[in-house]
Every structure is written in C-alpha cells, then in structure tokens.
Amino acid sequence: MQERETPTMTGYDFLVIGAGISGASAAFSLAKRGKTLLLEAETLPGYHSTGRSAALYTPNFGSPVVRKLNMAGHGFFATPPEGFSERPLLTPRQSLTLARPGEEAKLAAVLACSTAEHPILPISAEEAYRLAPILRREVIGAAALEPGVTDMDVAAIHQGFLRGFRLRGGELRCAAGVSALHREAAGWRVEAGGEIFHAGVVVNAAGAWGDAIAQLAGIAPIGLVAKRRTIIGIETTMQVSDMPLIEFAGEEGYLKPDTGRILASPGDETPVAPQDIQPEEWDIAVTVDWLQRHTVLDIRRVANSWAGLRTFVADHAPVVGFDPEHPGFFWLVGQGGYGIMHSPTLGRATTSLIETGELPADLLALGLTRDDLSPARLRAIASA
Numbered sequence: 570m571q572e573r574e575t576p577t578m579t580g581y582d583f584l585v586i587g588a589g590i591s592g593a594s595a596a597f598s599l600a601k602r603g604k605t606l607l608l609e610a611e612t613l614p615g616y617h618s619t620g621r622s623a624a625l626y627t628p629n630f631g632s633p634v635v636r637k638l639n640m641a642g643h644g645f646f647a648t649p650p651e652g653f654s655e656r657p658l659l660t661p662r663q664s665l666t667l668a669r670p671g672e673e674a675k676l677a678a679v680l681a682c683s684t685a686e687h688p689i690l691p692i693s694a695e696e697a698y699r700l701a702p703i704l705r706r707e708v709i710g711a712a713a714l715e716p717g718v719t720d721m722d723v724a725a726i727h728q729g730f731l732r733g734f735r736l737r738g739g740e741l742r743c744a745a746g747v748s749a750l751h752r753e754a755a756g757w758r759v760e761a762g763g764e765i766f767h768a769g770v771v772v773n774a775a776g777a778w779g780d781a782i783a784q785l786a787g788i789a790p791i792g793l794v795a796k797r798r799t800i801i802g803i804e805t806t807m808q809v810s811d812m813p814l815i816e817f818a819g820e821e822g823y824l825k826p827d828t829g830r831i832l833a834s835p836g837d838e839t840p841v842a843p844q845d846i847q848p849e850e851w852d853i854a855v856t857v858d859w860l861q862r863h864t865v866l867d868i869r870r871v872a873n874s875w876a877g878l879r880t881f882v883a884d885h886a887p888v889v890g891f892d893p894e895h896p897g898f899f900w901l902v903g904q905g906g907y908g909i910m911h912s913p914t915l916g917r918a919t920t921s922l923i924e925t926g927e928l929p930a931d932l933l934a935l936g937l938t939r940d941d942l943s944p945a946r947l948r949a950i951a952s953a
C-alpha cells in the first residue's frame with residue numbers, strides 16, 4: 570500500500586468520507602479553513618441517495634428541528650455565493666395537500682403548520698381541481714396550498730459544492746472507498762483505494778454506510794436505519810408542467826410533474842441494509858394503482874423507476890457533531906428525506922462545530938442547539 574506524501578504532519582486537516590450532497594457541502598465549507606480531502610467509494614459522486622431524490626424544497630416538512638434546518642437553507646438556495654451555479658437552484662412548484670370527501674378534518678394538522686414565512690392556505694376544492702386537472706374531481710374534498718414549496722436543481726447544487734471545493738484547493742478522490750481507519754497520535758490514518766492518508770479530523774458523511782464507517786474505526790454505531798423509497802415516472806400528453814406537488818393529508822404518497830412526466834411515489838419506507846438499492850415490482854404496482862385511483866392519467870407503461878435510501882436515526886433529526894468518546898471523529902449523517910434541503914446549512918454547521926464547538930449564530934438564533942444535532946443525544950435515547 571502506498572503511503573501518501575504528506576505536506577504537513579497530519580497530511581490533511583480534514584478528511585471527508587462520502588461525496589454525496591452532505592460530504593460535498595461539508596468539504597466545500599471546510600476547504601476554506603484547511604487542507605481538505607474528499608473520498609468517494611463510487612466512480613462518480615452522487616450515485617446513491619443524492620442522485621435519487623424527489624428534488625423538493627418543502628419548508629414545512631419534518632420535526633421541529635428539521636423544519637428549522639429546512640428554513641435555514643432558503644437564503645443560500647435563493648442567493649447562492651457568486652459563481653456557485655449558472656442556473657437558479659430553486660424554481661416555483663407549490664404544494665397541494667388534499668383531503669378526500671368525508672376526511673376534510675385531516676387538513677387541520679396541515680394548516681396548523683403554516684408560518685408567516687412559509688404560509689399554508691386553505692383553498693376551495695374547485696380551485697384545487699383548477700390547479701391540478703389531472704386529479705379525479707371526486708377525490709377532492711378540501712385542499713390546502715403551500716406556495717413556498719419549490720423544485721431544487723440537485724445536480725446544480727451538488728456540482729456547485731464540488732466545483733467550489735476544488736477552487737478552494739480541495740482534493741476529490743473517487744473509486745476510493747475507505748477500508749480502514751486507525752486512531753493515531755495527531756488524528757487518523759485512513760486506508761482508501763490502495764493509499765494511506767493522514768488527517769486531523771475525519772468527517773463521516775457516508776450516508777447509509779455511516780455506521781459501517783464508525784465500526785471500521787472501532788466506534789459504536791448510532792443506530793442508522795436506511796429505508797427504501799421508490800419513484801416511478803409516467804409519460805403524459807396532458808399539460809402538467811405548472812401543476813403543484815400533490816399529496817393527501819396524513820399519507821406518504823405524492824406526485825409531481827417533471828419534464829413532461831408525472832413522477833409518483835407510494836411513500837414507502839422499507840428498512841433495508843445499505844446497498845445499491847433498486848425498486849421492487851410490488852412498490853411500482855402499488856404506485857400505478859394509486860395513480861389510477863386518484864388521477865385521470867392513461868397509464869400504458871411505466872417510463873422509468875428508481876429507488877433510493879433515506880437514512881434515519883431514532884428521532885429523525887440529522888446527526889452533526891463530534892463523537893463524544895472519540896476525538897477527531899465527526900458524524901454528519903441521518904439526513905433522512907431532507908438532506909438536499911439541509912446541505913448548505915449542515916455543511917456550515919460542520920465547520921463551525923469543528924472550529925468553535927458551537928453552531929453558527931444564525932442557527933442559534935432560530936432556537937437550534939448543538940445538543941439537538943449531537944450524536945451524544947442518541948446514546949441518551951438508547952439508554953433511556
């Protein structure tokens with residue numbers, strides 16, 4: 570194995586494992602502060618969850634901690650740093666939440682999530698049908714519209730982080746899966762892709778593989794659970810491009826337009842081992858059936874389908890912070906179904922926690938604390 574020539578005693582200040590959106594955003598932020606290496610097991614970054622999302626910015630989605638993080642990212646996406654992307658990162662979509670006739674009361678919980686910055690407005694069933702004529706009229710009892718939901722250009726965001734990282738002097742290695750991690754006097758010795766690297770701080774941004782990385786370092790897992798989610802694409806000749814995201818109150822399934830197609834998900838959450846996950850025939854069939862019952866789409870065939878992993882810990886909030894028992898080992902995992910929305914915020918939070926031990930001031934001002942994100946909270950949950 571080749572021992573990599575190191576420019577300083579520790580080689581790199583920061584070594585980030587995993588070049589999905591989480592690792593890319595952290596590396597982008599850390600490269601401003603020190604020499605940073607980003608290692609990716611696959612030949613291309615973004616192959617796993619990052620390349621398989623629904624690409625939605627949904628500010629009123631998730632637990633209270635998650636919602637604060639959702640909102641904290643909006644400024645970055647709306648006004649990214651100079652040169653970050655040639656394309657807008659957000660484009661208007663809106664979200665329509667429906668209740669079937671007789672189930673109108675279910676909308677109350679949705680409307681209760683409305684905030685001054687991201688309102689959710691009750692609208693008539695007729696107005697909902699006008700916005701989404703693809704629906705069967707008889708499935709709409711009542712409706713709520715959230716104008717602040719947008720599409721996100723995930724590829725532009727991911728590439729923006731990676732390009733900015735390289736411009737700041739960062740090094741990206743693909744086909745460099747980390748195979749061993751050893752604590753040494755001044756940091757970590759990391760084996761990957763047939764080379765050995767040394768770094769002061771290791772950032773574990775390996776997504777569904779986060780616990781496997783910890784175990785390589787002899788660190789206890791934090792209980793990450795990867796859950797499969799399926800999306801199918803249906804071609805249609807109907808004019809759907811301006812239609813909102815559509816979901817039903819209290820249910821996980823949704824549909825949205827995407828470049829001349831309707832994308833739909835049954836909202837499945839099947840726990841699986843970390844892997845290159847593929848869709849199951851059953852979940853595809855369930856989604857087609859759901860579309861047939863709720864829309865007037867003439868479904869002749871499924872044009873495309875994919876599945877991705879949404880990886881959670883027990884309380885469904887991300888895990889961002891140093892391991893309490895292993896200095897220099899930083900967790901950046903558990904982004905679940907929110908990792909694209911959270912990426913600029915958690916990247917900044919990573920740098921701030923590593924440098925100062927505290928979250929950035931704007932996150933503190935939102936009422937977030939480092940304990941909300943710390944891995945230590947999970948050991949407390951486990952022992953309760």
Ligand SMILES: Cc1cc2nc3c(=O)[nH]c(=O)nc-3n(C[C@H](O)[C@H](O)[C@H](O)COP(=O)(O)OP(=O)(O)OC[C@H]3O[C@@H](n4cnc5c(N)ncnc54)[C@H](O)[C@@H]3O)c2cc1C
Pocket residue numbers: 586587588589590591592608609610611614615616617618619620621622623624625626745746747748774775776777778782798799800876877878879902904905906907908909910911
């Ligand atoms: C169907 C679906 C819909 C979603 N919709 C949305 C949405 O609308 N909005 C939103 O914000 N989020 C959404 N998400 C969630 C979002 O996609 C994820 O939270 C996010 O992509 C997680 O990014 P990540 O970088 O942590 O993980 P990943 O993208 O999985 O990256 C982890 C990387 O680590 C690498 N790795 C693993 N082991 C090693 C190793 N030993 N050495 C080196 N590298 C390693 C992997 O190869 C991988 O590239 C959705 C997810 C799915 C599946």
